[in-house]
Amino acid sequence: MDLKQAAQVRNSVRAYLEKPLSSSTKAALEKKIAEVNKKSGLHIQLVTDEPKAFDSFMAHYGKFSGVKNYIAMIGKTDKDLQEKCGYYGEELVLFAKTLGLGTCWVALTYKKISAAYTLDEGEKLVLVIAIGHGANDGTPHTNRPRNEVAEAPVNAPSWFWEGIEGALLAPTALNQQKFRFILTGGNTVKAEAGRGFYSKIDLGIAKYHFELFAGKQNFEWAK
Numbered sequence: 001m002d003l004k005q006a007a008q009v010r011n012s013v014r015a016y017l018e019k020p021l022s023s024s025t026k027a028a029l030e031k032k033i034a035e036v037n038k039k040s041g042l043h044i045q046l047v048t049d050e051p052k053a054f055d056s057f058m059a060h061y062g063k064f065s066g067v068k069n070y071i072a073m074i075g076k077t078d079k080d081l082q083e084k085c086g087y088y089g090e091e092l093v094l095f096a097k098t099l100g101l102g103t104c105w106v107a108l109t110y111k112k113i114s115a116a117y118t119l120d121e122g123e124k125l126v127l128v129i130a131i132g133h134g135a136n137d138g139t140p141h142t143n144r145p146r147n148e149v150a151e152a153p154v155n156a157p158s159w160f161w162e163g164i165e166g167a168l169l170a171p172t173a174l175n176q177q178k179f180r181f182i183l184t185g186g187n188t189v190k191a192e193a194g195r196g197f198y199s200k201i202d203l204g205i206a207k208y209h210f211e212l213f214a215g216k217q218n219f220e221w222a223k
């Protein structure tokens with residue numbers, strides 16, 4: 001399974017099996033996280049065998065069960081931190097799916113266990129991604145109509161619409177899908193975050209999907 005196939009079959013998973021992550025799975029995740037940290041400048045960390053973050057009232061309210069591992073999305077506070085966390089975190093979510101793992105982005109329904117990760121000076125924990133062997137595969141989300149998330153001339157190239165299909169597969173907080181992609185010139189695409197909770201994280205995630213499906217070589221992002 002490649003990342004594109006992973007995006008097509010991924011859903012959020014909130015119930016996990018007792019089965020721990022094997023040492024080879026942990027090593028593969030650590031390797032990928034190191035690669036992503038290097039190119040992004042983020043300080044993402046894998047937390048394993050730590051049940052407390054998802055053992056609270058909030059976590060149960062959020063319908064989570066059996067979560068013992070998560071990816072802590074950490075980076076230096078700056079104006080792009082949220083979008084960066086979305087973009088690079090989604091690379092990890094899709095990579096995890098290729099390893100047969102379930103994931104769920106979690107911004108609200110968990111408790112911060114500060115002893116479980118390291119914050120260097122100026123850094124903060126933005127959100128986490130629950131990860132593990134899913135007890136189920138989740139269920140596909142509903143989508144907003146294309147005209148609410150895309151703006152393009154009638155003769156827009158097919159890569160643009162493929163990008164939109166990809167973006168609509170992206171997970172967003174409360175499935176709000178408040179992003180918008182506008183084909184502004186021949187091959188220039190403007191991505192806008194709507195109003196709403198976590199919409200900059202959502203935008204980063206949706207941009208990762210858009211690139212994966214439209215093909216990075218076909219377009220450039222508007223500055």
Ligand SMILES: Cc1cc2nc3c(=O)[nH]c(=O)nc-3n(C[C@H](O)[C@H](O)[C@H](O)COP(=O)(O)O)c2cc1C
Binds near residue numbers: 010012140
């Ligand atoms: C930034 C972000 C924050 C999220 N926070 C939570 C959360 O706190 N609790 C939860 O149960 N799901 C959370 N989710 C998962 C979304 O509800 C889920 O992605 C959305 O409903 C779409 O479903 P899908 O991921 O199965 O496609 C979050 C997703 C994103 C992208």
